[in-house]
Amino acid sequence: MHNSDDKTPRCKGCGICCRNGGPAIHIKDMPLIEDGTLPLSDIVTLRPGERVYDQPAQSMMMLDSEILKIKGRDGTWTCMYYSPEGSACGIYESRPEECRLLFCRDIEPLAAMYEKDRLTRKDVLPEGHPLLQLIAEHDEKCAPVRMEETAKAAREGNAEAGETLREMVLFDMEMRRLVPEKTGMPADMNDFLFGRPLRVLLRTMNINVYEVGESIRFGFAQGE
Incomplete structure (x- = not known):
């Protein structure tokens, strides 16, 4: 239970972050691939030279290294595990590390690990x-x-x-x-x-x- 006087900013569950794109996959997330929580068919590889949306910078950028990312849905980058109708995540209890750290009102924790220890296809295969x-x-x-x-x-x-x-x-x-x-x-x-x-x-x-x-x-x- 949280103290009613606690002024710590909290996620409101608006889903904007999830609509801006699914998370990149890091080494810490490898168990989610191994146990089938994240099947490879739900992952898209973004290759060096592609122009993508950078969450911490909130702008477009050209990639200089490979990223594995959860696919979007409905022809958009909205994370495929996010349900707009219910404003809920289908794998919330087993969500990837970026999702655990992402908070729009304080992006420092995400920014600190964003480009570190990302998985690549060679790590998975x-x-x-x-x-x-x-x-x-x-x-x-x-x-x-x-x-x-x-x-x-x-x-x-x-x-x-x-x-x-x-x-x-x-x-x-x-x-x-x-x-x-x-x-x-x-x-x-x-x-x-x-x-x-x-x-x-x-x-x-x-x-x-x-x-x-x-x-x-x-x-x-x-x-x-």
């Missing part, structure tokens, strides 16, 4: 796992920084860059098709294995990808 080689190949060919540079050149009318971008997106799409088909893994594991699809990252640059037969074409909207 055992050494020698056959998919690690595919992940490395995909990261090399579909690096977000390379994609963004190529996309900007293609937008400016560089035909060679446009063809390179097309090859990157097709490779990304094919990898996501083949791995579930050949391994039997569910398709929703792709976001953990390979990060967000390039066509999704391109959409943040106002570039749409349209499938045309066995190929694709790009639609370059105004602005970036």
Whole structure:
């Protein structure tokens, strides 16, 4: 029971933090993956070079290292375990470390650990796992920084860059098709294995990808 005179700020359970995005996963959260509380199909990998929302800074930033993050829901970054209808967390008792520390009126505890001891795919998949080689190949060919540079050149009318971008997106799409088909893994594991699809990252640059037969074409909207 709390003293009625206690003036300590407390979380009001408004859910704004949860709507701004699910937590990144840290080494302390590894038991939640091991016991199945956080299945890999519920995790998305954010790769170096991607532009993401930084909770402590409350602004967009470009990542310089890999982050594993709980997926969003309903086409937004709202944490998939958060229920807007009930304003409740589906895994509250087993919530990740960032969720335990995050408090909008005092972000210092979260800021102090935010970039420390983050898990990566190599931490989660055992050494020698056959998919690690595919992940490395995909990261090399579909690096977000390379994609963004190529996309900007293609937008400016560089035909060679446009063809390179097309090859990157097709490779990304094919990898996501083949791995579930050949391994039997569910398709929703792709976001953990390979990060967000390039066509999704391109959409943040106002570039749409349209499938045309066995190929694709790009639609370059105004602005970036």
